[in-house]
Amino acid sequence: MKLITAVVKPFKLDDVKEALKGAGVQGITVSEVRGFGRQGGHTETYRGAEYNIDFVPKVRIEMVVHDDDVEKTISALRTAASTGKIGDGKIWVTNAERIIRIRTGEEGSDAL
Amino acid sequence: MTFDSGATAWVLVSAALVLFMTPGLAFFYGGMVRSKNVLGMLMQNIFAMGLITILWATVGFSLAFGGSGKYFGNFDFMFLKDVANIPNFPGYVDDFALIIPPLAFVVYQMMFAIITPALITGATADRMKFSAYCILIGVWAVVVYPTVAHWVFSPNGWLFQEGALDFAGGAVVHINAGAAALAVVLVLGKRRGWPREAMPPHNLPFTILGTGILWFGWFGFNAGSALAANGLAAQALINTQLAAASGMIAWLIIEKIKAGHATTLGAASGAVAGLVAITPCAGFVGGMAPIAIGAITGFVCYLCLTLKTKFGFDDSLDVIAVHLIGGLAGSLLLGLFADTAINSLGADGLFFGGGSSLLGKQALASVATFAFSFIVTYVVAKILDATIGIRVTPENELIGLDQSQHAETAYQA
Numbered sequence: 001m002k003l004i005t006a007v008v009k010p011f012k013l014d015d016v017k018e019a020l021k022g023a024g025v026q027g028i029t030v031s032e033v034r035g036f037g038r039q040g041g042h043t044e045t046y047r048g049a050e051y052n053i054d055f056v057p058k059v060r061i062e063m064v065v066h067d068d069d070v071e072k073t074i075s076a077l078r079t080a081a082s083t084g085k086i087g088d089g090k091i092w093v094t095n096a097e098r099i100i101r102i103r104t105g106e107e108g109s110d111a112l
Numbered sequence: 113m114t115f116d117s118g119a120t121a122w123v124l125v126s127a128a129l130v131l132f133m134t135p136g137l138a139f140f141y142g143g144m145v146r147s148k149n150v151l152g153m154l155m156q157n158i159f160a161m162g163l164i165t166i167l168w169a170t171v172g173f174s175l176a177f178g179g180s181g182k183y184f185g186n187f188d189f190m191f192l193k194d195v196a197n198i199p200n201f202p203g204y205v206d207d208f209a210l211i212i213p214p215l216a217f218v219v220y221q222m223m224f225a226i227i228t229p230a231l232i233t234g235a236t237a238d239r240m241k242f243s244a245y246c247i248l249i250g251v252w253a254v255v256v257y258p259t260v261a262h263w264v265f266s267p268n269g270w271l272f273q274e275g276a277l278d279f280a281g282g283a284v285v286h287i288n289a290g291a292a293a294l295a296v297v298l299v300l301g302k303r304r305g306w307p308r309e310a311m312p313p314h315n316l317p318f319t320i321l322g323t324g325i326l327w328f329g330w331f332g333f334n335a336g337s338a339l340a341a342n343g344l345a346a347q348a349l350i351n352t353q354l355a356a357a358s359g360m361i362a363w364l365i366i367e368k369i370k371a372g373h374a375t376t377l378g379a380a381s382g383a384v385a386g387l388v389a390i391t392p393c394a395g396f397v398g399g400m401a402p403i404a405i406g407a408i409t410g411f412v413c414y415l416c417l418t419l420k421t422k423f424g425f426d427d428s429l430d431v432i433a434v435h436l437i438g439g440l441a442g443s444l445l446l447g448l449f450a451d452t453a454i455n456s457l458g459a460d461g462l463f464f465g466g467g468s469s470l471l472g473k474q475a476l477a478s479v480a481t482f483a484f485s486f487i488v489t490y491v492v493a494k495i496l497d498a499t500i501g502i503r504v505t506p507e508n509e510l511i512g513l514d515q516s517q518h519a520e521t522a523y524q525a
Contacts, residue, residue, distance in 0.1 A: 044312060045371045047381060047430060048417050051310035 001096040001108065002070050006061045007033065008081040008089040013059050019080035020063065023072050026112050029062045039087030058089060064096050066109060116211040118341035123216045129332025130223035134161055134230050136325025140380070141234045143318030144429050146311055148512025149238045150318075150522045156245055160230040163246065164253045168222045175258035176221065177201050182270040185262045192218065203267030207457055212339060220336060221265075225257050228285045234429035235293035238303050238311075239509050242517040244502035251492050252292065260288050260481050276477035277450060277458055277470070279348065280337035282392025282443040283481040290436025291485035293427065299493040300502055302426035304509055311428075316376050323380040327356055330387050334394035347454060348394035352387065355406030359386020362410030370414075378414075381434060385413040388438030393446045398454040405449060409441040436482075443478045447471030 008016055013030065020028060034055035041054040065073050074091055082088055101111040138157035142150045164172070171190055179186030180202045189195050198214050210217055229249040236245075263269040264278045271283075278284060303311065313319060334352045338345035363382025364374040386406030393405055416433040420426065427433070447470045450461035460466025496502050503509075508516035515521060 045373060045375065046312055046377055048367065048371050048414070049307075049421075050371075051312050053310070053312075 001064055001099050001112075002067060003062065003064050003094045003096040004070065004073055004077070004091065005094070006077050006081065006089060006091045007035070007058045008061065008077075009083065009087065010057055010059045012081045012083070013061075015080040016061060016077060019076040020061075020073065023076035024069065025063050025065060025073060025076075027063065031060045031062075033058050033060045037087070037090075056087065064099055064112060066112065115213050116340065119339065120212045120216055122341035122345065123212045123220050123336055123339060126332035126336025127216070127220040127223050129329045130220070130227065130336065131161070131329075133223075133326050133329035133333065134158070134227045136322045136329055137227060137230055138322065139318045140322030140326060140384070141237065141319075141429055143315040143320075143322060144234075144313040144377075145237050146512070147314040147523060148514055150314065150514065151520050152242070152513025152517055153233060153237060155242070155518060156233045156240075157230045159246065160226050160249060163250055164226045164229065165222060167250060167253045168225050169218075172225055172253055172258050173218050173221065175254065176225075176261040177217075177266055180268050181262075182268060182273065183259075183263070185258060185266070205267075208267045210339060217339070220339075221261070224281060224285060224333075225253055225261070228257055228281075228289050229253055229292070231285070231289035231431060231435055232293045232296060235297045235427045235431040236300055237428040238513065239503055240296075240300060241500070241502055241504050242513070244496050244500055247496060247500075248296070248489075248492060248502070252489065255492075256288065256292065256485055256488050257284075260284050260484065263480070264477060271473075271477045271480060274473055274476060275459060275470070276473040277396055277446055278392045278443065278477065279395040280334045280391045282388070282439045282446070283477050286388050286391060286435045286439025287443065287478055287481045288485045290432055290439055291482040292489040293431040294425070294436065295486045295489035296493050296502075297425050297427055297432075299490065299497055302424075303428060304506065306426045306428075307421055313377065319380050320376055323383055327383060327387065330356070330391075334391060338395055344395050344455060347398060351390055351394045351397060351402040354400075354402040355386040355390035355393075355409075356383045357386070358403040358406035359383055359389065359410040362386075362407040363414050366411055366414045381413070381430070382410045385410050385434050385438045388435055389442035389445065391439070392442045393449065396446060396450045396455050396458040398451055401449040401451070405442060405445045408445060409438050412441050413438050440478055440482075443474045444471065447474040 034057055036054055039056055041052055044051050044053055077091055099111040100107050134157055138154045142153045145153050169192055174187050174189035175185040178188040195214050204210050229252045261284050263271040264284045330352055331349050335345045335349035338348055360379050360382040363378050367378040368374045389405050389409035390402055413434050416437045448462045450458050450470055451464045452458055452460050459470045461470050462468055
């Protein structure tokens with residue numbers, strides 16, 4: 001089992017969700033996050049005073065998938081989230097040691 | 113006694129319009145502060161509607177419009193004694209005789225007394241103790257506001273008799289509140305982190321909403337000041353509209369040139385600057401003069417935004433740049449644009465063959481109002497600071513006024 005985490009541009013969320021459903025992902029968790037990377041922030045001007053806004057809004061998507069589905073999922077994520085411009089985001093994969101469905105107590109693949 | 117029913121209806125409605133400006137101001141300012149202080153800002157404004165109503169009825173009105181003294185009113189009308197049936201207020205005779213019921217005049221003037229100290233809250237945002245605020249505006253509403261209103265509005269007042277003109281409160285409301293704002297800010301000090309940290313507005317839609325309410329209410333403020341439903345009221349109303357429009361456009365042009373974008377906050381600020389400037393002029397100018405007055409003031413106020421960083425005083429929401437400078441600009445421009453063809457009780461300004469005499473009187477009224485308001489407010493703020501303290505603790509400033517002063521949160525996560 002692997003936990004795949006992706007941070008993507010907020011307006012790409014719908015495309016990514018559809019692509020993940022198409023790739024057979026059973027469920028995702030989405031959160032609104034802020035951060036900075038190579039894209040950097042932007043400036044805003046209020047009554048002539050400039051403010052640097054360092055943190056850029058992003059969406060973090062998390063999902064647990066079977067080891068065999070990792071490549072397929074990454075490819076769906078990359079295709080759907082890409083604009084080709086700086087700030088498209090990142091994907092990382094970590095081991096998920098145990099997965100348990102709360103209602104039934106099922107574990108592993110059965111719990112996905 | 114018989115009253116003009118049209119005038120009475122219009123002044124009663126205008127009283128309601130002017131009252132509505134205070135919650136409008138609350139949203140105008142509330143949108144500009146950080147989200148942890150928005151209730152603090154709304155509360156300071158809404159509370160002015162409670163406190164000053166009582167103070168005005170018990171003593172404030174009497175100090176502003178009672179007696180025949182040149183410098184101060186008296187206590188004849190305390191608790192509005194005998195006011196309902198009085199034939200005329202002192203000085204309000206002949207040319208100045210009122211054609212509305214005395215109580216309509218009392219309640220209409222009350223709304224001005226409420227919003228004037230509320231204007232100060234924009235300068236002191238995010239850091240003033242609520243208890244100190246209550247005492248400050250309470251004292252202010254009894255000592256400062258009625259005195260300046262007496263000088264300028266009452267036909268017995270010395271500035272009125274000098275010939276200074278102020279149709280709806282350029283000096284009494286805007287210079288008066290702006291000077292007080294500067295005084296309190298100097299005692300209060302800067303917000304923690306200012307100007308190093310970014311403190312951007314948390315809800316500009318609130319600010320635009322508030323601007324709409326202020327603009328709407330301003331028709332009651334300026335056109336209601338005719339105290340009649342006649343041609344002069346119509347003149348004041350169209351002047352108000354024209355100056356708000358030209359103030360907005362002028363601000364946006366200079367903002368686009370100097371900062372790169374025309375912003376919603378700029379549109380709101382420019383409109384308010386135009387409205388402030390036309391306030392003293394509304395019933396004394398005509399033609400296209402209000403467009404010039406609004407536009408010149410929009411430019412000037414924008415250029416004055418940087419004064420606070422140059423001189424290092426944290427006028428948080430630019431009350432000085434918009435209200436003090438805007439009020440000064442309007443009062444002085446009246447010395448140029450006033451026209452007796454519009455109002456025979458006014459005077460002719462420099463551009464209408466009156467020479468520089470009116471300009472001098474306008475300058476005198478502006479300086480006298482500024483000096484009195486600044487000095488008294490500074491002393492009151494200093495005394496409060498030395499006794500109960502006027503500033504919240506550093507921890508409370510960090511937590512925000514909403515939680516520390518009112519035990520509430522505006523937006524639940």
